[in-house]
Amino acid sequence: MRIDPATPLANLTRRMQRQTAEAGGAPVEDWRDSARVSLSAASRNLSARAREQDGNKDIDESGLPSSVRDLLKMIRELKAQIAEKQAQLQALMSDAGMDPEARRLKLEALRNEISTLNGALTSATANLTKISRESDLSKEQMQQVSTLLVS
Structure with missing residues (x-):
């Protein structure tokens, strides 16, 4: 309209x-x-907790090869960006005061960004798996990679 x-x-x-x-x-x-976008309280709390965890200190102190550490950091960053974009998407969807056409365009743009970030996350995860196999990591190191990947 x-x-x-x-x-x-x-x-x-x-x-x-x-x-x-x-x-x-x-x-x-x-x-x-x-444009003004407000994050939900849950998103703000998640962001604050991430900052409190002192960045990637656990990855840096893991003793894993640098290529593996770099990919783990990249994956964390991609996950954070995806969470941020999803929070923006939720805020935009609940904004009833916006022109419907403008909202549709912004929603489409955010969905495209999320899709691109998800593709990058998939690629980085595949590269991590490949490099982990090629690096001949021990069982303990592989478990450490898995733990760091989900944290």
């Missing part, structure tokens, strides 16, 4: 958006190019 820019409702909507942007400190000319 498109709103004719000449209608009073459209004018009111633009005026309210402009006032909201000004109140938030954004310059008036930038309000159209920005």
Whole structure:
């Protein structure tokens, strides 16, 4: 559904958006190019816990070959990005105040990003499996890789 820019409702909507942007400190000319996404409480808690875990310290201290450690870090980062995009997707889906066409386009873009990240995660996991086999890791090291992969 498109709103004719000449209608009073459209004018009111633009005026309210402009006032909201000004109140938030954004310059008036930038309000159209920005979007506000709020993460759910669960997503914020998950993010805070991840920061509290001191990054990838456990991976760095694992004693695994550097190629395996690098892939484990990459996989963690991809998982975090996917979780963030999914939280944005949920927030966008629950935003009833957004124009349906704009929401559809943003949802499609987020779904494409999630799909791309999932493909990268699958590829990184396959590379980790391959490198782990080629590195002749011990049984204990393989278990350590598995543990770090799911944590």
